[in-house]
Amino acid sequence: MKMNPFKAKQYATSKVYHTRPQEIGQQEEERPNIPEGIMTKCPKCGKAIYTKLLLANLKCCNECGHHFKASAKERFGMLLDDGELFEYDATCTTVNPLNFPGYEEKLAKTQAKTGLVDGIVTGKGKIEGQPAMVGVMDPAFFMGSMGTAIGEKLTRMFERATKEGLPVIVFTASGGARMQEGIFSLMQMAKVSAAVAKHSEAGLLYITVLTDPTTGGVTASFAMLGDIILAEPGALIGFAGPRVIEQTIGQKLPEGFQRAEFLLEHGFADQIVPRDQLKQTLGTILKLHQTAGGKKLQEEEEKSFQKEEAKSPKRGEAESFQMEEGKYSEKPKEKSSRDMEGKSSEKKVN
Amino acid sequence: MNITAWEKVKLARMAGRPTGLDYIELLFHDFFELHGDRFFAEDRAIVGGIAFFGELPVTVIAQQKGRNTKENIARNFSMPHPEGYRKALRLMKQAEKFHRPVICFVDTPGAFCGLGAEERGQGEAIATNLAEMMMLKTPIISVVISEGGSGGALALGVADKVYMLEHAVYSILSPEGFASILYKDSSKAEQAANDMKLTAQDLVQFGIIDGVIPEPRGGAHNNCRQMARNIKKTLEHDLKLLQQLSVDELLEKRYQKFRNM
Ligand SMILES: [Zn+2]
Numbered sequence: 185m186k187m188n189p190f191k192a193k194q195y196a197t198s199k200v201y202h203t204r205p206q207e208i209g210q211q212e213e214e215r216p217n218i219p220e221g222i223m224t225k226c227p228k229c230g231k232a233i234y235t236k237l238l239l240a241n242l243k244c245c246n247e248c249g250h251h252f253k254a255s256a257k258e259r260f261g262m263l264l265d266d267g268e269l270f271e272y273d274a275t276c277t278t279v280n281p282l283n284f285p286g287y288e289e290k291l292a293k294t295q296a297k298t299g300l301v302d303g304i305v306t307g308k309g310k311i312e313g314q315p316a317m318v319g320v321m322d323p324a325f326f327m328g329s330m331g332t333a334i335g336e337k338l339t340r341m342f343e344r345a346t347k348e349g350l351p352v353i354v355f356t357a358s359g360g361a362r363m364q365e366g367i368f369s370l371m372q373m374a375k376v377s378a379a380v381a382k383h384s385e386a387g388l389l390y391i392t393v394l395t396d397p398t399t400g401g402v403t404a405s406f407a408m409l410g411d412i413i414l415a416e417p418g419a420l421i422g423f424a425g426p427r428v429i430e431q432t433i434g435q436k437l438p439e440g441f442q443r444a445e446f447l448l449e450h451g452f453a454d455q456i457v458p459r460d461q462l463k464q465t466l467g468t469i470l471k472l473h474q475t476a477g478g479k480k481l482q483e484e485e486e487k488s489f490q491k492e493e494a495k496s497p498k499r500g501e502a503e504s505f506q507m508e509e510g511k512y513s514e515k516p517k518e519k520s521s522r523d524m525e526g527k528s529s530e531k532k533v534n
Numbered sequence: 535m536n537i538t539a540w541e542k543v544k545l546a547r548m549a550g551r552p553t554g555l556d557y558i559e560l561l562f563h564d565f566f567e568l569h570g571d572r573f574f575a576e577d578r579a580i581v582g583g584i585a586f587f588g589e590l591p592v593t594v595i596a597q598q599k600g601r602n603t604k605e606n607i608a609r610n611f612s613m614p615h616p617e618g619y620r621k622a623l624r625l626m627k628q629a630e631k632f633h634r635p636v637i638c639f640v641d642t643p644g645a646f647c648g649l650g651a652e653e654r655g656q657g658e659a660i661a662t663n664l665a666e667m668m669m670l671k672t673p674i675i676s677v678v679i680s681e682g683g684s685g686g687a688l689a690l691g692v693a694d695k696v697y698m699l700e701h702a703v704y705s706i707l708s709p710e711g712f713a714s715i716l717y718k719d720s721s722k723a724e725q726a727a728n729d730m731k732l733t734a735q736d737l738v739q740f741g742i743i744d745g746v747i748p749e750p751r752g753g754a755h756n757n758c759r760q761m762a763r764n765i766k767k768t769l770e771h772d773l774k775l776l777q778q779l780s781v782d783e784l785l786e787k788r789y790q791k792f793r794n795m
Pocket residue numbers: 226227228229230231245246247248249250
């Protein structure tokens with residue numbers, strides 16, 4: 185029998201959270217990629233920067249322009265209108281499909297530490313007034329490695345976007361496949377690529393933004409399937425990790441190998457976009473894809489978006505709602521995850 | 535035959551284990567090899583061409599290990615570069631055009647890791663295969679004959695039916711690589727092989743593959759002809775079933791198969 189790698193009660197819920205630019209870096213002091221203290225040292229130029237200034241500067245070094253890693257929450261704050269995301273599948277998590285020793289403990293610890301359920305946050309938001317499905321991988325969660333939860337959330341997001349006629353934007357940040365979920369992680373590459381292909385076949389736009397680092401199974405699947413591929417300056421992007429290549433060929437890699445600029449040079453990225461121009465750039469690309477038909481779709485979408493907005497719980501209510509989510513699950517046990525998508529969030533919010 | 539996961543790994547890698555070309559020779563006739571990706575190069579780690587399977591013209595694609603050291607070097611130990619995957623895709627698109635089923639034999643430690651592979655977009659080549667195979671309007675059957683390593687194997691493994699030979703292994707990474715990442719000790723490969731659940735028996739139980747093709751006593755190398763007959767039986771059975779489906783049914787089933795993993 186096929187085993188279902190998902191916890192029965194962990195199906196789609198919806199919550200709203202706002203992360204405004206000024207909140208970036210707050211409430212997350214424990215996270216390893218968040219600078220602590222008054223000053224932060226830039227790993228690239230070595231200069232000490234006022235942490236406040238760094239955060240105000242979208243976590244880019246004001247001396248050398250180095251882009252620090254950003255969490256999923258921070259990204260939404262930087263990217264979406266009013267920092268507002270209608271999150272999907274917020275509690276979708278894995279069940280240790282290989283029964284790998286120690287994995288559940290490590291997972292629980294990482295969840296507690298990061299406040300994330302797994303390495304990606306997906307949902308719907310607006311960029312310069314235009315609705316889009318957005319998925320952001322978080323490099324702090326198991327180094328952004330992709331297991332069944334990430335694969336499932338991405339697949340659901342693409343299926344939803346195909347149904348609603350919406351563009352998709354994915355920010356990749358990943359060390360590759362999640363080893364602890366073994367062959368199941370590998371299969372997520374095929375699963376997500378399939379959903380991307382269907383979305384593409386429907387004539388819909390998919391943009392990937394490759395951030396530091398994007399490697400392994402993520403590079404070899406949805407990261408490289410965007411109609412338009414953008415990259416952040418200096419991001420490490422490749423299939424094999426640099427250390428593995430060095431071991432294989434027995435020599436040091438040249439300076440700049442597998443960096444965003446290298447990808448552009450070799451024809452695998454459309455543009456390198458600095459973080460402070462990213463929102464505007466994505467807004468422009470979205471606008472360029474509003475053909476007559478697309479526009480009509482978008483107007484309808486606008487309406488459903490407003491409806492959803494009205495129904496969604498206010499901030500603060502989100503927490504208590506989430507705690508009750510077990511009650512709302514409708515016999516998801518043997519059901520394929522597909523059956524759960526779509527209406528689930530709107531319904532449950534009522 | 536009851537052997538451990540680690541013994542299977544060793545058996546799958548053993549010199550003398552039949553390779554893709556051995557099966558091509560025994561299963562098909564009039565095999566006509568096609569070379570090159572039309573963009574950059576011919577990658578000999580992947581063999582591809584057209585042949586008759588009984589009366590039926592098919593496209594055959596195989597990751598090919600060398601049968602001796604010299605051939606292994608020429609074939610890069612069956613570790614393809616991007617152009618290998620692009621050649622495979624070219625042949626699959628050609629199969630679609632001429633309504634030929636595609637048969638893939640998977641046998642690779644993984645896609646090659648090197649400077650050229652990165653420069654020419656190893657990730658992009660594999661990703662494109664995954665997406666394109668999912669939408670290919672002709673039946674695809676994939677058989678993992680020995681080693682199915684990582685994304686480099688999956689790039690020929692998105693199929694309507696996926697089989698493994700009884701002692702083949704299929705995994706996210708080599709047990710050695712897995713051990714060095716998770717146990718910080720590559721000598722714990724044996725333990726890794728066990729924890730990773732990479733045998734055909736594990737994968738069929740997970741629903742990742744559709745079936746296990748039995749090997750002759752002691753392994754495929756003991757009786758390559760018998761092994762080929764066993765594969766032939768499976769291919770005949772499935773091709774018949776798959777050819778009865780409309781293109782829409784075929785693609786929907788293929789999508790759902792991977793969707794539920
Ligand atoms: Zn700096």
